[in-house]
Amino acid sequence: MTILIIALVALGVCALLVAVHRWLWIRLVRDTTAPGGLPRRVGTALTIALPLLSVAALTAGRAGAPFWLQQTVSWPGYLWLAVLLYLTLTMLVAEPIRALLLRRLAHRDPSGAVAAPPSAHSAPSSGTPESGTATATATASSSSAGAGAEPGAVLAADGAPRRAVPAAPGGGLSRRTFVARTVGGAAAAVALGTVGNGAYGVLRGPRVRRVQVPLAKLPRAAHGFRIAVVSDVHLGPVLGRAHAQRIVDTVNRTQPDLIAIVGDLVDGSVPDLGPAAEPLRGLTARHGSFFVTGNHEYFSGAEQWVEHVRELGLTPLENARRALPHFDLAGVNDIQGEREGSGPDFQAALGDRDRTRAAVLLAHQPVVIHDAVRHGVDLQLSGHTHGGQLWPGNFLAELANPTVAGLERYGDTQLYVSRGAGAWGPPVRVGAPSDITVVELASYQA
Numbered sequence: 161m162t163i164l165i166i167a168l169v170a171l172g173v174c175a176l177l178v179a180v181h182r183w184l185w186i187r188l189v190r191d192t193t194a195p196g197g198l199p200r201r202v203g204t205a206l207t208i209a210l211p212l213l214s215v216a217a218l219t220a221g222r223a224g225a226p227f228w229l230q231q232t233v234s235w236p237g238y239l240w241l242a243v244l245l246y247l248t249l250t251m252l253v254a255e256p257i258r259a260l261l262l263r264r265l266a267h268r269d270p271s272g273a274v275a276a277p278p279s280a281h282s283a284p285s286s287g288t289p290e291s292g293t294a295t296a297t298a299t300a301s302s303s304s305a306g307a308g309a310e311p312g313a314v315l316a317a318d319g320a321p322r323r324a325v326p327a328a329p330g331g332g333l334s335r336r337t338f339v340a341r342t343v344g345g346a347a348a349a350v351a352l353g354t355v356g357n358g359a360y361g362v363l364r365g366p367r368v369r370r371v372q373v374p375l376a377k378l379p380r381a382a383h384g385f386r387i388a389v390v391s392d393v394h395l396g397p398v399l400g401r402a403h404a405q406r407i408v409d410t411v412n413r414t415q416p417d418l419i420a421i422v423g424d425l426v427d428g429s430v431p432d433l434g435p436a437a438e439p440l441r442g443l444t445a446r447h448g449s450f451f452v453t454g455n456h457e458y459f460s461g462a463e464q465w466v467e468h469v470r471e472l473g474l475t476p477l478e479n480a481r482r483a484l485p486h487f488d489l490a491g492v493n494d495i496q497g498e499r500e501g502s503g504p505d506f507q508a509a510l511g512d513r514d515r516t517r518a519a520v521l522l523a524h525q526p527v528v529i530h531d532a533v534r535h536g537v538d539l540q541l542s543g544h545t546h547g548g549q550l551w552p553g554n555f556l557a558e559l560a561n562p563t564v565a566g567l568e569r570y571g572d573t574q575l576y577v578s579r580g581a582g583a584w585g586p587p588v589r590v591g592a593p594s595d596i597t598v599v600e601l602a603s604y605q606a
Contacts, residue, residue: 180248181207187251188348191340213237214244218585220397222459227397227432234397239355242586245550246351251344258343265335358550358588362399365406366581366594368414371567373574374602375487375538377518382486383606387520388416388445389597391543392580394456395436396427398587405439407581407596414598418447418484421474422543423454423494423524427584430464440472447484449474454524454544455496456584462497477522479505487518487601490537494524504528510535520601526561526577533573540575541599547579547592554592565592 189203217237220230333341378385388411395404411419426433443449451474457465466476475482477491490513492504504523513519521537525544532540547565548554557564563577578597583589 177211180244181211184244184247184251187340188344192337192344210236210240211244214241217241217397221428227428230397230428230432238398238586239359239588242355242358242550242588243351246354246590247347250347250350254343254347258339261339261343262336265339354590355586355588358590359586361589361593362583362587363403365403365410366596368410369595369597370600371576371597372600372602373539373567373576374604375518375574376572376604377487377516377538378601378603378605379486380603380605382518382601383603385418385486385601386414386416387541387599387601388414388419389422389541389543389576389578389599390419390581391422391524391578392424392454392546392582392584393421394424394427394580394582394584395433399582400433400436401439403582404436408439408442410596412442412444414596416445416598418489419443419445419449420522420541421449421451421469422522422541422578423452424456424543424580424584425451425454425469426460426465427456428460430461430468433460434468437468437472440469440474443473450482450489450491450522451476452491452522452524453478453494453497455494458494458496458500462500462502477509478502479508481509481513487520487538488513489520489522491522492528495528504531506531506535510537518601526563526575529562529570529573529575532575533571537573539599539601540573541578542575543578543580545577545579546584546589549580549583549589549592550586551591 185204185207189200189207193200193203213233214237216233217230220233390407390411393399393404393407426437440449451466451469453462453466453476466478470476477489479492481488481490483489490509492506492509493502495503497503506528510519510521515536518538519536521532521540523532523540523542526540526542529540529542542563545557545561545564546553548557554564561577562568562570563575565577565579567574567576569575576597576599579592579595581594581596583594
């Protein structure tokens with residue numbers, strides 16, 4: 161039954177995507193180009209090729225395709241998904257504008273084209289001499305009456321000049337084509353500009369965000385302790401070694417006391433992405449760098465990555481706790497690990513600790529906050545949501561997560577959710593800029 165439901169959902173999604181692409185083809189290709197012309201052939205080819213590249217980008221990794229092929233299809237395929245989202249939204253907004261423009265132009269110009277002057281071939285003829293004489297007379301009369309009319313004027317049956325119908329805007333374009341090109345071009349410009357700006361934000365690297373979090377149990381000696389929170393880097397076919405180096409450089413410039421990588425570091429195997437993760441060796445913090453798994457590690461070989469990050473100098477916290485001088489640092493596996501028998505174990509990580517000490521928990525997904533509350537955690541650091549990544553994705557993220565981004569309190573436990581330092585799928589963020597957060601712990605005794 162589960163497989164049947166998944167198959168039906170997948171079929172429905174495919175049908176929706178086909179319908180959207182066909183609608184966009186009608187509005188942006190068919191309505192704006194001449195039949196048989198090169199622009200129409202190119203537009204039609206792109207309408208077919210781009211969604212196929214998107215499907216290839218989404219499936220190549222799990223299908224075991226060579227990494228070079230994943231990289232080849234991922235850039236155009238994922239970028240098209242982002243363009244598709246905002247092109248669809250802008251065209252939906254533009255649709256009533258298009259209808260209004262067509263109505264107003266039709267009111268001003270009922271025919272939408274320049275009317276041709278009547279010719280002798282259109283005059284009635286019965287084949288009799290009388291009718292021929294009448295036709296000749298009418299033609300001569302019309303010619304005489306129209307001698308003083310403006311060039312291009314249409315003559316009425318009685319020979320009186322009638323006002324010429326103006327040409328459609330755009331130098332001979334039909335009214336419908338002119339409106340289609342104007343509205344479609346504007347919508348495409350908005351969509352491409354939005355995606356371009358969002359891609360620049362990701363490729364530029366995350367910005368540093370600073371948040372102060374007071375903890376009731378934190379001793380005065382730990383006041384000002386700085387934790388650099390890094391989440392959702394998503395090294396993969398799109399974001400590689402250069403992105404990892406940007407993150408390392410940004411983190412090190414903040415001079416943190418401790419670095420916490422809270423999951424979704426990679427989207428791929430160690431053989432493919434080991435070189436991309438190599439810059440992580442350069443992370444420096446007085447109390448070290450720690451790592452917990454995210455759901456994407458379990459899609460990529462969690463055990464292999466746990467061992468690899470250990471080789472890179474990070475300390476994995478697999479349902480474990482480390483006693484620091486002034487508070488406890490704990491970490492739990494991601495809930496995706498439950499399918500492999502290695503999900504989060506709060507009892508193992510927090511069950512036997514001294515509850516008079518402050519506890520900071522690293523957990524990839526915010527949804528485990530209620531377990532953290534039950535185990536007396538003072539602060540949970542999470543990621544996973546990307547802040548929605550692509551507006552209006554934040555509204556969907558709110559349906560699945562207690563907190564999408566920022567700091568919130570749940571009973572005696574505070575939860576901080578980072579928007580993440582990378583991007584999944586399209587290397588684009590709109591309305592949810594990437595960040596590395598420096599959490600500064602504060603003591604009430606200071």
